[in-house]
Amino acid sequence: MQQEVVLAMLAKEPSHGYELRARLRQALGPLGEALNPGHVYVTLTRLEKAGLVTSERAEGLADRQDRKMYALTPDGQQRVAEWLAEVRWPKPDLAEFHLKLVAAAAAGLADPLSIVDAQRRELLRRLRDAQRAALAEPEGSDAALLLEGIVLRLQADLRWLEACEQNWTGRRRRS
Amino acid sequence: MRHTTDTRVRDSADASVLRARGLRKHYGHGQGLVRAVDGVDLDVGPGETVAVMGPSGCGKSTLLHLLGALDRPSGGEVWLAGRRIDQIGEKALARMRRSAVGFVFQAFHLMDELTARENIELSALMAGRSPRAARRRAADLLERVGLADRAGFLPSALSGGQRQRVAIARALSNEPLVVFADEPTGNLDSAATVDVLRLFESLHEAGQTLVIVTHDERIAASADRLISMRDGAFVDETRLSGGTTGQLGALVGLEG
Numbered sequence A: 001m002q003q004e005v006v007l008a009m010l011a012k013e014p015s016h017g018y019e020l021r022a023r024l025r026q027a028l029g030p031l032g033e034a035l036n037p038g039h040v041y042v043t044l045t046r047l048e049k050a051g052l053v054t055s056e057r058a059e060g061l062a063d064r065q066d067r068k069m070y071a072l073t074p075d076g077q078q079r080v081a082e083w084l085a086e087v088r089w090p091k092p093d094l095a096e097f098h099l100k101l102v103a104a105a106a107a108g109l110a111d112p113l114s115i116v117d118a119q120r121r122e123l124l125r126r127l128r129d130a131q132r133a134a135l136a137e138p139e140g141s142d143a144a145l146l147l148e149g150i151v152l153r154l155q156a157d158l159r160w161l162e163a164c165e166q167n168w169t170g171r172r173r174r175s
Numbered sequence B: 001m002r003h004t005t006d007t008r009v010r011d012s013a014d015a016s017v018l019r020a021r022g023l024r025k026h027y028g029h030g031q032g033l034v035r036a037v038d039g040v041d042l043d044v045g046p047g048e049t050v051a052v053m054g055p056s057g058c059g060k061s062t063l064l065h066l067l068g069a070l071d072r073p074s075g076g077e078v079w080l081a082g083r084r085i086d087q088i089g090e091k092a093l094a095r096m097r098r099s100a101v102g103f104v105f106q107a108f109h110l111m112d113e114l115t116a117r118e119n120i121e122l123s124a125l126m127a128g129r130s131p132r133a134a135r136r137r138a139a140d141l142l143e144r145v146g147l148a149d150r151a152g153f154l155p156s157a158l159s160g161g162q163r164q165r166v167a168i169a170r171a172l173s174n175e176p177l178v179v180f181a182d183e184p185t186g187n188l189d190s191a192a193t194v195d196v197l198r199l200f201e202s203l204h205e206a207g208q209t210l211v212i213v214t215h216d217e218r219i220a221a222s223a224d225r226l227i228s229m230r231d232g233a234f235v236d237e238t239r240l241s242g243g244t245t246g247q248l249g250a251l252v253g254l255e256g
Helices: A003-009 A017-034 A037-049 A074-085 A094-107 A112-136 A142-174 B005-013 B060-067 B090-100 B116-126 B131-144 B160-171 B190-205 B217-221 B245-251
Strands: A053-057 A068-072 B018-027 B034-044 B049-053 B075-080 B101-105 B178-182 B209-213 B225-230 B233-239
Touching: A003 A017, A003 A037, A003 A074, A017 A037, A017 A068, A017 A112, A017 A142, A037 A053, A068 A074, A094 A112, A094 A142, A112 A142, A112 B190, A112 B217, A112 B225, A112 B233, A142 B217, B018 B060, B034 B060, B034 B233, B049 B060, B049 B217, B060 B178, B060 B209, B090 B101, B101 B160, B116 B131, B116 B160, B131 B160, B160 B178, B160 B190, B190 B209, B190 B217
Parallel strands: B049 B209, B049 B225, B101 B178, B178 B209
Antiparallel strands: A053 A068, B018 B034, B018 B075, B225 B233
């Protein structure tokens, strides 16, 4: 996960690390379970070194990281603003799969249609899990909205696999 | 052949609600011969949801019609609850369709001049229920599909998603051994698709056996078992048991 996410979670108000984790868990629902609990603290340490956050130890408590109060520096605020305005959009690597089919067919190593079938099985399993998780979340919750995004993406990928299937079936008929 | 008494007993004792062996449907002759369904074997267990996917024209709808006895095969066998149905007479077949199976179609196929409740009631009556039992069944089913407050509406006053829910309730009116659905979400938007999805999940939990032909990835992914069909034959089959939930995070860039 991007450092900027942790940074932006801090933009609301100066917070303890555990508060940031709670905010992330709330927004991510079941997907938050994939988060390593130490990740937030590791990221905070890096952000502090980069001068984007400052930390203050709470009075009278031992020097434990989860007791520290973190806040954005002006540079940190600037970075959050830039990040919010960015339009980068992570994309799945379709070229890799496409070239897998081309190479497998060219070398006669494997049947492209079998590769498509195997990939479809995998994506459908993920779709099933994402859908189950989405239906289990309260309607309109943060987590349900995120899961809907996963469902729609997987649907798009599965439709592309269908196009791959038709294309390669057509090539086989013509050859 | 399998229609001796002995094999019938053996088949009814096994676990399949629906079974097909060497199922074929051919149209035309000679050069124009079309093998719409070409040698399909299938076993569907009680309470199982099976989805069949494939490109347009792969024969999946024809297959569904053969399995649900809406159409007769050119060859092969279909067994429903241990009874062979591909050879029985027209009357027995019609009775079987009314009482033992339910259908859901892409275009809903509701009677336009009957209300939601009457559509379901009529179907229950035709399956042999008393008028009173049919009325009660219709009310229960409308409740179950979340449309109790639309009971008196004509189909034309309902949204597509609501019509399909009425059609699903109708398909359940005879407590069918198997519900067959042919592109049940083909005419629905995304929100109505989710409603149908939830409904199918609740049927599944209640132990209803379902066979669904679909283009919709979401419906397909909700099945226990998914079959891919090409050129009239099964080319791939997979059990969609879970086990990837831990990886969902990776799909949105949340690894570690």
